Amino acid sequence: MQLDFAARELTVKLVYYGPALSGKTTNLHALHRFADESARGRLMTLETRDDRTLFFDLLPLRFKGEGDLALRLKLFTVPGQVIHSSTRRLVLQGADGVAFIADSQLAETQNNASAFLDLKENLKAHGVALRDMPLVIQYNKRDLPSIRSEAELVQMASRGREPVFAATATRGDGVLETFISLLHLTWTSLDAVHDLRAKFKINPDAFLGEVSQRMGATAPIDEILLRRLGGTFTPRRRESAP
Numbered sequence: 001m002q003l004d005f006a007a008r009e010l011t012v013k014l015v016y017y018g019p020a021l022s023g024k025t026t027n028l029h030a031l032h033r034f035a036d037e038s039a040r041g042r043l044m045t046l047e048t049r050d051d052r053t054l055f056f057d058l059l060p061l062r063f064k065g066e067g068d069l070a071l072r073l074k075l076f077t078v079p080g081q082v083i084h085s086s087t088r089r090l091v092l093q094g095a096d097g098v099a100f101i102a103d104s105q106l107a108e109t110q111n112n113a114s115a116f117l118d119l120k121e122n123l124k125a126h127g128v129a130l131r132d133m134p135l136v137i138q139y140n141k142r143d144l145p146s147i148r149s150e151a152e153l154v155q156m157a158s159r160g161r162e163p164v165f166a167a168t169a170t171r172g173d174g175v176l177e178t179f180i181s182l183l184h185l186t187w188t189s190l191d192a193v194h195d196l197r198a199k200f201k202i203n204p205d206a207f208l209g210e211v212s213q214r215m216g217a218t219a220p221i222d223e224i225l226l227r228r229l230g231g232t233f234t235p236r237r238r239e240s241a242p
């Protein structure tokens with residue numbers, strides 16, 4: 001996170017991680033479509049001819065809210081192909097939160113697991129433990145045949161603490177839920193460490209509500225968060241000042 005007190009500006013970096021072709025770039029395309037014109041910047045993608053990210057994608061978003069605070073979000077994707085490990089590590093540097101986009105197809109089980117291990121190791125290289133990183137998991141491509149059943153996902157989700165969402169990113173389904181959940185976790189954890197309420201004289205929950213609306217959400221945040229399949233992790237909340 002970058003803080004610019006003079007400009008009242010906060011910059012937060014969110015990274016979409018996962019195996020090759022799981023739908024990371026597709027998630028960013030959908031978010032770009034959902035976002036209000038006033039909030040979204042230009043989506044920068046760098047792909048080879050067969051849809052594969054070569055370096056990274058970047059979607060910059062900007063929200064001006066209560067108390068004149070500006071929140072800048074930088075949404076990155078990593079290239080999923082195994083050979084790009086050093087690029088993934090580079091993109092991951094300074095991340096405030098991670099969305100892990102898994103591929104629901106049974107045939108991709110091993111690739112999901114390897115990519116998850118790769119995430120853990122690349123975080124470790126930056127001196128960050130996986131359990132300290134705000135993390136949301138998305139099982140994408142729910143529209144395809146031969147996928148893990150929803151019951152199986154629910155069972156897996158109930159064993160972990162990360163929120164888990166089902167998605168069909170090509171249709172935009174589950175994309176906003178994943179994003180809002182990640183933003184909520186990240187924002188809450190930043191607030192716990194930096195006390196945004198005191199520093200910027202804002203109400204962090206209200207601010208997040210505004211952001212969510214500008215991203216096209218029509219339901220309240222708490223309702224969106226409940227669309228997860230499981231995961232128990234709720235970050236520690238800072239007590240509000242009396």
Ligand SMILES: Nc1nc2c(ncn2[C@@H]2O[C@H](COP(=O)(O)OP(=O)(O)OP(=O)(O)O)[C@@H](O)[C@H]2O)c(=O)[nH]1
Binds near residue numbers: 022025052080140143
């Ligand atoms: N059927 C189906 N296809 C999807 C879905 N999401 C993405 N795809 C397709 O999967 C392919 C790969 O999607 P990308 O978003 O480029 O995948 P990526 O994770 O960015 O891949 P890399 O950049 O190589 O890491 C594209 O052809 C997408 O259209 C989905 O929910 N359902």
Ligand SMILES: [Mg+2]
Binds near residue numbers: 025026051080
């Ligand atoms: Mg990509």
